[in-house]
Amino acid sequence: MAKWHKxxxxxxxxxxxxxxxxxxxKGITAVILNKKESVYHIHGSYEIMASDDQVLEAINIITHEITF
Incomplete structure (x- = not known):
């Protein structure tokens, strides 16, 4: 069973x-973990999680290929 990391x-x-x-x-399995407070949606965030074996590749892609 894979461990997931933010x-x-x-x-x-x-x-x-x-x-x-x-x-x-890019072939990386990722999930979104909703950590927003459920009533008012004021506090918290959305976290993208990737499995152990894909963490470094995912961080590299996010850092170098995605701009907002």
């Missing part, structure tokens, strides 16, 4: 989906 965090659900989509295009 590779990116944002307050924007749109940016989270974009990062997840780019990673998926």
């Amino acid at each position: 590779v990116y965090a944002t307050d924007s659900p749109v940016r989270a989906e974009i990062v997840k989509g780019v990673l998926a295009e």
